[in-house]
Amino acid sequence: MRIDILTLFPQMFQGPFNESIFRRAVDRGLVRVNIHNMREYTHDRHHTVDDYSYGGGTGMVMKVEPLFEAVESIKSRAYPEDRDVPVILLTPQGRLFSQKIARELSQQEYLLLICGRYEGVDDRIKEHLVTDEISIGDYVLSGGELPAMVVTDAVVRMIPGVLGSMESVLEDSHATGLLEYPQYTRPEVYRGWSVPEVLLSGNHARIANWRREQSIMRTLERRPDLLESAELNKTERQLLERLRKSH
Ligand code: ADE
Numbered sequence: 001m002r003i004d005i006l007t008l009f010p011q012m013f014q015g016p017f018n019e020s021i022f023r024r025a026v027d028r029g030l031v032r033v034n035i036h037n038m039r040e041y042t043h044d045r046h047h048t049v050d051d052y053s054y055g056g057g058t059g060m061v062m063k064v065e066p067l068f069e070a071v072e073s074i075k076s077r078a079y080p081e082d083r084d085v086p087v088i089l090l091t092p093q094g095r096l097f098s099q100k101i102a103r104e105l106s107q108q109e110y111l112l113l114i115c116g117r118y119e120g121v122d123d124r125i126k127e128h129l130v131t132d133e134i135s136i137g138d139y140v141l142s143g144g145e146l147p148a149m150v151v152t153d154a155v156v157r158m159i160p161g162v163l164g165s166m167e168s169v170l171e172d173s174h175a176t177g178l179l180e181y182p183q184y185t186r187p188e189v190y191r192g193w194s195v196p197e198v199l200l201s202g203n204h205a206r207i208a209n210w211r212r213e214q215s216i217m218r219t220l221e222r223r224p225d226l227l228e229s230a231e232l233n234k235t236e237r238q239l240l241e242r243l244r245k246s247h
Helices: 020-027 064-078 099-106 123-128 145-156 166-171 204-222 224-228 234-246
Strands: 002-007 032-037 050-052 060-062 087-096 110-115 132-135
Touching: 002 064, 002 145, 020 145, 032 064, 064 110, 064 123, 087 145, 099 145, 110 145, 132 145, 204 224, 204 234
Parallel strands: 002 032, 002 110, 087 110, 087 132
Antiparallel strands: 050 060
8 A cells, every 4th residue: 555645744754654563564565655745846935835814814724736736746656547546634624534434445555645734724625636534533633644644553554464463453442343342461460450260261252252242341331322333243232232221
């Protein structure tokens, strides 16, 4: 997968993209990330990327020309002509990011992310340049850089081969529509707090059952809204009913 990111602050990406799982994915050639500075697509002496808002008001607006030029330049240099590459603007006005969207995006060969800055972007960018707008939550950040890192991280770890085993992706919180079950590692007892007995039993069927139950219980307690769309089998639905009644 190739990911291009357009930003006014390329330095912000240096830390997160050079560590851990992400770094390994790049080193193994599973993903290529190119960070582009929007200012390089301006033509005036001051490399202007923002301007006052027509109609007045405080706050600057990101200009339309540098973004169009940047996207067109990247497209012509880097993508096959016949490919409809998603051009995604990170903005609090976008559709809410989720594990499902991460999975969809992880199936793309190319992604182009635009980090919005200042108080907004010229709306013609939304109308005529981007194909999608994504928000990472109902709060406002100073720009789209952190959201672009969040989206990239969630997408890259779903590319086959990036994590050691695909199973850990399948069992993640949200992957099944439920929160993940509790996990423990050594020591077996710490300050008198023991690891649940079932996990030491070696009985794989019992362990699998217990984990599924715990997932459902956790989701019911913490994120009951997720249960509306979770995929549960008959036994699980019965368990949920019982838990709901005893709540
Ligand atoms: N830019 C500023 N806030 C944002 C958010 N919550 N999601 C995506 N982009 C943003």
